[in-house]
Amino acid sequence: xxxxxxxxxxxxxxxxxxxxxxxxxxxxxxxxxxxxxxxxxxxxxxxxxxxxxxxxxxxxxxxxxxxxxxxxxxxxxxxxxxxxxxxxxxxxxxxxxxxxxxxxxxxxxxxxxxxxxxxxxxxxxxxxxxxxxxxxxxxxxxxxxxxxxxxxxxxxxxxxxxxxxxxxxxxxxxxxxxxxxxxxxxxxxxxxxxxxxxxxxxxxxxxxxxxxxxxxxxxxxxxxxxxxxxxxxxxxxxxxxxxxxxxxxxxxxxxxxxxxxxxxxxxxxxxxx
Amino acid sequence: xxxxxxxxxxxxxxxxxxxxxxxxxxxxxxxxxxxxxxxxxxxxxxxxxxxxxxxxxxxxxxxxxxxxxxxxxxxxxxxxxxxxxxxxxxxxxxxxxxxxxxxxxxxxxxxxxxxxxxxxxxxxxxxxxxxxxxxxxxxxxxxxxxxxxxxxxxxxxxxxxxxxxxxxxxxxxxxxxxxxxxxxxxxxxxxxxxxxxxxxxxxxxxxxxxxxxxxxxxxxxxxxxxxxxxxxxxxxxxxxxxxxxxxxxxxxxxxxxxxxxxxxxxxxxxxxxxxxxxxxxxxxxxxxxxxxxxxxxxxxxxxxxxxxxxxx
Numbered sequence: 369x370x371x372x373x374x375x376x377x378x379x380x381x382x383x384x385x386x387x388x389x390x391x392x393x394x395x396x397x398x399x400x401x402x403x404x405x406x407x408x409x410x411x412x413x414x415x416x417x418x419x420x421x422x423x424x425x426x427x428x429x430x431x432x433x434x435x436x437x438x439x440x441x442x443x444x445x446x447x448x449x450x451x452x453x454x455x456x457x458x459x460x461x462x463x464x465x466x467x468x469x470x471x472x473x474x475x476x477x478x479x480x481x482x483x484x485x486x487x488x489x490x491x492x493x494x495x496x497x498x499x500x501x502x503x504x505x506x507x508x509x510x511x512x513x514x515x516x517x518x519x520x521x522x523x524x525x526x527x528x529x530x531x532x533x534x535x536x537x538x539x540x541x542x543x544x545x546x547x548x549x550x551x552x553x554x555x556x557x558x559x560x561x562x563x564x565x566x567x568x569x570x571x572x573x574x575x576x577x578x579x580x581x582x583x584x585x586x587x588x589x590x591x592x593x594x595x596x597x598x599x600x601x602x603x604x605x606x607x608x609x610x611x612x613x614x615x616x617x618x619x620x621x622x623x624x625x626x627x628x629x630x631x632x633x634x635x636x637x638x639x640x641x
Numbered sequence: 642x643x644x645x646x647x648x649x650x651x652x653x654x655x656x657x658x659x660x661x662x663x664x665x666x667x668x669x670x671x672x673x674x675x676x677x678x679x680x681x682x683x684x685x686x687x688x689x690x691x692x693x694x695x696x697x698x699x700x701x702x703x704x705x706x707x708x709x710x711x712x713x714x715x716x717x718x719x720x721x722x723x724x725x726x727x728x729x730x731x732x733x734x735x736x737x738x739x740x741x742x743x744x745x746x747x748x749x750x751x752x753x754x755x756x757x758x759x760x761x762x763x764x765x766x767x768x769x770x771x772x773x774x775x776x777x778x779x780x781x782x783x784x785x786x787x788x789x790x791x792x793x794x795x796x797x798x799x800x801x802x803x804x805x806x807x808x809x810x811x812x813x814x815x816x817x818x819x820x821x822x823x824x825x826x827x828x829x830x831x832x833x834x835x836x837x838x839x840x841x842x843x844x845x846x847x848x849x850x851x852x853x854x855x856x857x858x859x860x861x862x863x864x865x866x867x868x869x870x871x872x873x874x875x876x877x878x879x880x881x882x883x884x885x886x887x888x889x890x891x892x893x894x895x896x897x898x899x900x901x902x903x904x905x906x907x908x909x910x911x912x913x914x915x916x917x918x919x920x921x922x923x924x925x926x927x928x929x930x931x932x933x934x935x936x937x938x939x940x941x942x943x944x945x946x947x948x949x950x951x952x953x
Contacts, residue, residue: 378761381754385768388827391783392771394793398786411789412796453680460676466669472681474948479688481940483887485912485929489698489922490691493705513687516680521947545673574776576891581917592776596895599782606786613782617775624774632770635832636839 399423399610411606422611430601430608432615434587435594439619442504442590443573446511447565453512454519454564455557459549461520462528463535473524480517487514488581495582506582507590511572519564526560527553563634566627570620591616695933698926705922716927725903726928729911732818733935736889736907740822740829741882747826748833748878753863755834756841766838769831777828781895784824785811814904817897821905825892829885833878840874841867880943887936908932 397415398406405417426432457476461469491510492501500506530553538548576592583589586597595616602608624631699716701709720726755766772780787793788810795807810820844867852862890909893899899906899914908928916925 377754381761381765384751385765388768388771388831391787391793391827395783395786410791411786412792453683456676457680460673464669464673466673466677469677470948472677474944475689476681476684477947478940478944479684479692481884481936481943482688482692483884483909483929483932483936485888485890485909486695486926486933487688487691488913488929489916489926490694491687492917493694493922494686494691509683510687513683516684517688520680545670545676549676570774574778576776576778576894577913592778592891595776595778595782599785606789609782610786613779617779620774620776621771631774632835635773635835 395610395613398607399614401607403605403607406606419607422605422607423615425602425605425608426598426612426615430598430612431587431594432591432598432612435589435591436615436619438504438588438594439573439590439592442507442511443569446508446515446572447568449508450512450515450519450568451561451565454516454523455554455561456549457516457520458523458527459553460545462524463548463553464545473521476517477521478517480514480521484514484577488577491578492581501582502584502588504583504588507579510578510582511575514578515568515571519568522564523557523560526557530556559630559633562627562630566623566631567634569623570631573620573623591619695926695929698923699930701923701926703922704920709923712923716924719924720927720931725906725911726908728903729899729906729908730931732904732906733887733908735818736822737883737886739819740825740889741886743826744829744833744882745878747830749837751830751834752837752841753867756838766834769834771831772828773831773835775828777825777891778895780824780828781892784827785896788820811897812901814901817901817905821893821896824896825889828892833882836874836878836881837871840871844870876942876946880939880946883939884936884943887932908935 398411399422400418400420401415402417402419402421405415409416460466461473466472495501495506495510500509534552534556535548538552543551573590574592575590576596579590579593583593586594589597595612598612599609602612698709700711700713702712702715703709751769755762755769775783789795790809794810795804798804798807808816810816848866848870849862852866857865888909889907890913893905893907893910894913897905899910903911908931912925912928912932915921915928919925
């Protein structure tokens with residue numbers, strides 16, 4: 369009876385896993401088929417050809433290389449800057465008696481919970497006003513500004529709960545707040561920083577809405593909006609679109625595989641109360 | 642973008658009275674002031690100030706070239722009679738119920754099935770979780786291939802003899818909205834599953850043991866032990882789902898742009914096309930304010946919950 373149930377469980381779960389991995393595998397396979405093969409046998413058929421030329425087309429003709437560079441130019445500074453700013457704010461708010469610290473923290477978190485729609489028009493107008501419109505700087509700035517509240521809130525929870533004794537020892541040794549932050553608190557916050565780093569990397573890298581709000585020129589677009597443009601450029605070349613899709617997915621998959629544990633624990637932060 | 646639950650790590654908290662607050666810092670060092678003010682200023686410039694402007698713009702008529710002209714509540718009266726807006730509002734509610742409801746049911750169900758460590762479990766979890774790391778645009782393109790005429794969906798239907806159901810899934814106003822919800826669910830279920838897996842792991846096994854001793858069967862233990870113990874996770878999941886639903890934009894924009902004939906239009910996509918394609922910035926701001934008002938209750942609930950524990 370239990371063996372039957374175990375068998376049924378595995379059969380059922382294998383079907384579910386297939387439902388989740390099947391479409392992905394299908395796209396990967398399609399990215400290696402030739403245009404003639406798809407034209408002759410249809411998108412739904414099994415492959416009758418193998419080529420990697422699709423990747424060359426997406427990479428150079430489709431501008432994915434430039435788009436990936438743009439994505440990195442935005443994502444890496446945004447992640448670093450967000451974490452630095454959030455860490456210093458969380459440190460001051462969590463470890464010192466700053467007046468109105470709870471109100472400040474509450475406001476900052478509330479800002480992150482706002483629906484971005486309310487910000488789109490003012491942010492695009494403000495970036496025009498400051499001359500940042502259609503530059504990667506605008507995208508970096510808005511990504512940092514919008515993400516800060518949440519990162520600060522999470523790091524605040526971590527830093528506040530660190531035992532007081534280590535900080536007192538540092539004070540007795542004559543360390544000022546700057547040194548306490550850099551030498552004592554920050555190293556202890558590393559796991560939280562890693563989790564937030566992995567999460568924010570995927571969020572910022574995967575973003576579409578902010579990019580199409582503050583950018584206009586095609587060759588400035590990061591990978592996510594560029595993928596939509598690729599779809600317009602290679603309308604019925606499903607193999608090239610598939611190759612572009614794979615290229616756009618690889619960086620976040622790599623970050624996930626590298627930081628798997630941090631990533632999942634980051635997602636689960638707070639689900640456990 | 643997805644928002645994750647806040648960190649409330651009660652287990653490490655010191656008893657009240659020995660909170661880790663510095664008493665020595667009567668005069669705040671300028672460094673600490675800068676530590677708070679600089680990030681706060683950045684968020685003010687890019688979030689708080691724009692948000693206030695957004696409310697103001699919703700009371701104006703504005704094409705982005707001439708200065709905005711104050712017109713009172715005219716945009717809102719126009720919204721009330723706008724059938725596209727009403728359709729988008731209805732679709733947003735459908736989205737919330739179907740996308741939200743099914744991702745909770747699916748995610749919780751999968752978490753229950755996959756909570757016990759056994760052979761193969763890591764693989765199944767990884768399979769369900771994989772799409773979570775993809776962008777919604779990648780997800781959309783994966784599914785676009787699936788929905789293509791003669792694509793995988795049609796092939797499957799033909800294989801089981803249901804070819805009369807075949808239709809242009811994304812181009813048919815009857816099916817477009819649901820054809821967009823499905824990929825969104827595909828990506829969200831793994832995420833909700835991870836939240837619930839973490840919650841299930843935190844339940845004290847002794848509770849289940851005690852219930853079993855009292856003769857409770859699996860079903861009773863699920864409803865009397867597991868579900869009540871997950872109250873905290875449920876609150877988090879609920880907030881995340883509502884906020885995510887109201888924000889949903891990428892997947893609709895990549896698959897249908899709200900069409901055909903606005904049949905898959907959500908408030909978020911209608912707001913975007915009104916503002917940036919029809920260049921009716923005042924009217925678009927009014928739609929954004931409606932989205933904000935819909936999200937407000939959840940945002941407040943989330944904030945209250947996040948800060949309640951600090952109130953001891």
